[in-house]
Amino acid sequence: MRPTAEDVLAGKKVLVVGSLNLDHHLRTDGEPSDDGTARVVSYSTAGGGHAGNGATALARLGCDVSIFTVVGADSDGDRLLDELAGAGIQTGLAVRMETATTGQVFIPAFPTRHYMLMFRGATDAWPPETCDTVPFAGFDAVLLFDPAPAVLPGVVAGARAAGVPVYWNPGGLRSPADGVLTTAAQVRRLLVNRAEFVQLFGVSPSPLSASTVCRRHRIRQLVVTLGAEGAMAVDGTSVWTVGARPAQVVSPAGAGDAFAAASTAADLVGEGIGGALQWGVAAGGHAVTTPGTRDDSLTLKWLLDAVATRRERHTSFAPAPGKRKERR
Numbered sequence: 001m002r003p004t005a006e007d008v009l010a011g012k013k014v015l016v017v018g019s020l021n022l023d024h025h026l027r028t029d030g031e032p033s034d035d036g037t038a039r040v041v042s043y044s045t046a047g048g049g050h051a052g053n054g055a056t057a058l059a060r061l062g063c064d065v066s067i068f069t070v071v072g073a074d075s076d077g078d079r080l081l082d083e084l085a086g087a088g089i090q091t092g093l094a095v096r097m098e099t100a101t102t103g104q105v106f107i108p109a110f111p112t113r114h115y116m117l118m119f120r121g122a123t124d125a126w127p128p129e130t131c132d133t134v135p136f137a138g139f140d141a142v143l144l145f146d147p148a149p150a151v152l153p154g155v156v157a158g159a160r161a162a163g164v165p166v167y168w169n170p171g172g173l174r175s176p177a178d179g180v181l182t183t184a185a186q187v188r189r190l191l192v193n194r195a196e197f198v199q200l201f202g203v204s205p206s207p208l209s210a211s212t213v214c215r216r217h218r219i220r221q222l223v224v225t226l227g228a229e230g231a232m233a234v235d236g237t238s239v240w241t242v243g244a245r246p247a248q249v250v251s252p253a254g255a256g257d258a259f260a261a262a263s264t265a266a267d268l269v270g271e272g273i274g275g276a277l278q279w280g281v282a283a284g285g286h287a288v289t290t291p292g293t294r295d296d297s298l299t300l301k302w303l304l305d306a307v308a309t310r311r312e313r314h315t316s317f318a319p320a321p322g323k324r325k326e327r328r
Contacts, residue, residue, distance in 0.1 A: 018145025
């Protein structure tokens with residue numbers, strides 16, 4: 001009898017690497033003009049950080065999750081690690097720093113747009129030698145987000161030496177000067193959103209431009225999330241697309257982290273890149289309907305039901321330009 005997705009994921013150990021910070025959510029009654037003022041109508045704090053959000057989503061899907069992160073030796077760090085431990089996430093690899101404070105992110109939500117103001121704190125002071133303490137061989141996958149640039153090579157090298165696949169979502173603070181393109185060629189899958197694609201590659205994402213980027217930079221698999229349009233995945237010769245279903249957006253913050261976690265989980269159960277895209281789009285679409293950056297209501301059952309009738313669109317490109325065939 002074939003094991004269920006629940007059974008498979010329960011036996012998978014995933015290491016999540018990246019930032020952990022305290023989020024400050026502010027909702028206003030309008031967007032101020034330059035030198036203007038807006039009234040904050042609600043304010044709350046919650047655990048955040050790409051690694052914290054991704055680890056929470058993977059734990060909700062049933063994986064055995066550990067987190068490799070860094071926080072200050074302060075009360076905010078205590079709170080964040082306690083929250084993760086309460087969600088069943090192993091925090092023994094977390095680094096505590098006496099010389100830096102826990103990161104803080106301010107997320108003002110205006111009626112027509114939102115953005116993040118990041119103080120990374122301890123994350124940017126992360127000592128690279130801490131990678132030497134991580135038992136990479138004990139994991140089935142590494143979901144990598146946004147550690148300090150000096151830490152990045154040690155994580156990728158450690159995982160590769162242990163034969164562990166790396167799924168990397170670098171986030172919006174990276175540029176080609178940070179070595180992103182070199183690192184991208186060493187991981188199993190690179191995940192970016194539309195704005196990050198433009199920032200890294202200087203062109204708008206399309207099946208042709210993304211495939212060209214894959215071949216030029218030797219990227220094995222590239223996934224581009226497209227917000228309300230869904231997502232696209234390419235491997236240099238093929239393109240997969242999945243559209244997003246309509247959703248009542250409460251907060252888009254954290255949707256990319258949920259996408260990265262769910263698509264990684266799909267790989268762990270053998271769904272392949274098309275299935276990973278379906279899982280990611282469904283999880284990201286669910287995340288935007290919840291407040292904050294962590295989707296505490298996501299379940300594996302809901303996800304499997306959501307993708308049961310969804311199919312990706314797949315296009316294979318022939319070697320000669322202009323010759324391609326398409327199947328559903």
